[in-house]
Amino acid sequence: MINDLEGIDRVDWASMGHAYGPADEVPLWLEQMASPDPGVRERAFSSFYGSAHHQGDVYSCTAASLPFLLALADDPRVPDRAAVIRLLLSIGSAALDCDPDGVYYSPSGHASTPHADVVPQMRERAEDFVRHAADPDPQVRQAAVPALGLFLDDADRAFALLRERLAAESGTVERLLVVEAAATLARRLPAALGPVTTWLATLATDPAPAADIRLAALVHRAVCTPEVIDAGLVPTATDLLQQLTPEPAPEVEADARPADCGQCTCADVAAAPAPDQGVPPQLAAVFADLDRHGRVHAPTTELLTTLHQVLDTRLPERTALLTAQLRSPDRATRYDAITMAKALIGSWRGDHSGLVRLLADCLLPQDPYTAAEAAEALGQLPAALAEPAREALAALVEAHRAAHGPTVWATPHPLLRRAHQEAVTALARLGDERALPGLLAALDTDADAWRAVQVAGYLPQAAGELLPRMSRRLAEADFSQDWPWSDACALVAALRRLGDPAAVPALTAAVTACVRHEQWRGAAAALHALARFGTGAACALEAVRPLADAEDLDLRLAAAEALWALERDPADAVPRLTDLLDTHKQQDAADVLGRIGAPAAAALPHLRQMLQAGHEWTRVHSAAAIHDIGGPAEAEAVLPVLLEAWEKNDSTAHHVLQCLQRMGPAAAPALPRIRAELALARRSGGFFKSVEDDEALQRAGRACINQLA
Structure with missing residues (x-):
């Protein structure tokens, strides 16, 4: 395929740079985008996005790739033309956002002028995108439609093409993209603003189009003309949302699923894949969270996200909209609303107790996928804000234990396991002892014990049961591991938060072990933990004092702080500090x-x-x-x-x-x-x-x- 990309060998790729160095690999990636092997294509696109279009940046090599990407998009032999067009649109959109006269530099120091290098090429080839927007392949059409709003400079023709596409399309995704592209056109070209917003207003109030199209028109008209937003916007949006997600018909008792009756179905579900032993479980969990982040489950989610953005500071309206989303009978709509609720609570002050209660309503045993997400969101809130969800969290934990037994923390069912563990840890962060059985099960079986350790410090009233277990684990920890991801790091932090002086011997031993393995950050953390106990940790002075003269500054500071806390001698501590x-x-x-x-x-x-x-x-x-x-x-x-x-x-x-x-x-x-x-x-x-x-x-x-x- 590379031989068909005329002129690619005449480009001096090695003289250009991308996010990670010279761009001489770019021709290979372009060739592999046309490979018949899906795995090869996926790696090629991933490499290009990760290096030549890193985080949306447009380098000189990115601009130089455009003619070849356009050729790939035009070639019917290319297996995934839609992916090529999506890449072209991503590059073009990023270039449009750049200063037209701006000069930008890659990390390797290579200069580029994205707007000047990319936007004219995209506009010159606008007819290609017009053709792609009417392609027989719906994936190609979906990828190409946004270009009609971005790169056609004839406002009347672009608007006419978009109206034609709306009439021709039968798929929901394609029709929603057409409405969005029209709004993009209106915001980009002043000549299109009046006609497009009038058309959107008509679409929004016309009972003939489907509710999702009317909702899209309503939202995008608000985006185009935020100054005309009125009190009827959110009620109209929620009414359309209700039409899109009607109450399901009652389930016939004979058809009810066993899981809905509270019976354990773990034996019928494949176990989660075994973790990679070379990857710390905390790090694996971070990547799992990243994998979940950004997933969209309902077709209305992007529209509703846009509506929240345009409502911005109108918190009562946004709360009312989220209330409708979280009460929706559609599970996908409720799930995606959890992320939006987190964003609102995380960005704005106020009384969010109503939203917290609605998140608590998502803690349903029969829907572990949504329950896990809601419990995680509640666990990320301060205790005072999460308090209204306390009883719902406890009820979910108890329902799991009743239906699946006391070992449910370690169930092989991945969705149930995550839902239960998130609920237990959120409950523990509230200082609620009803989380204790789950934490003890984790510590005793070593099943995801790191999750229990992270929250054990919130239950000081249970120190009698938690402290011996954690002290034993700390004594058995591998202090040669990289500190931030080691078991010992979390255990030291938990013992410090737990605040029981009985932890002093274990923490003192941890200081000695860290020094032996030259884990200075670990030794400093253990010293900070000892300082928490003041003179009650005076028995550790023999281990602490030599470290006050350490070369490592973190360790020296921690030792000086601990010396003051343990013996209260300003004559010694003040000069050191x-x-x-x-x-x-x-x-x-x-x-x-x-x-x-x-x-x-x-x-x-x-x-x-x-x-x-x-x-x-x-x-x-x-x-x-x-x-x-x-x-x-x-x-x-x-x-x-x-x-x-x-x-x-x-x-x-x-x-x-x-x-x-x-x-x-x-x-x-x-x-x-x-x-x-x-x-x-x-x-x-x-x-x-x-x-x-x-x-x-x-x-x-x-x-x-x-x-x-």
């Missing part, structure tokens, strides 16, 4: 000095120098430490530093608010800023914010206001 203020661990060292308080006064000159640092985080940590050491007398100096850092970097908000809370009445000048923060509808905290972080930030802000009031 002050020395660390000149290293990249300066922020953590400042925090420990702040916790020491007035006895760390010798560090104040150094901490004051850090107030001049260019990095906001350094200034925040040093200012907080100065106040905690110097007391109210330092408030006038540190308050402006804290507020300025907060203004420049909102991810510092929680740390700043905690310090303001400790400042008491001296923080009064910060009240307007605190009130402004709490008035925000969108969650704060920067790029890496979480719901839990933002909820804690709000609690700290309210505490400050109450204290100052």
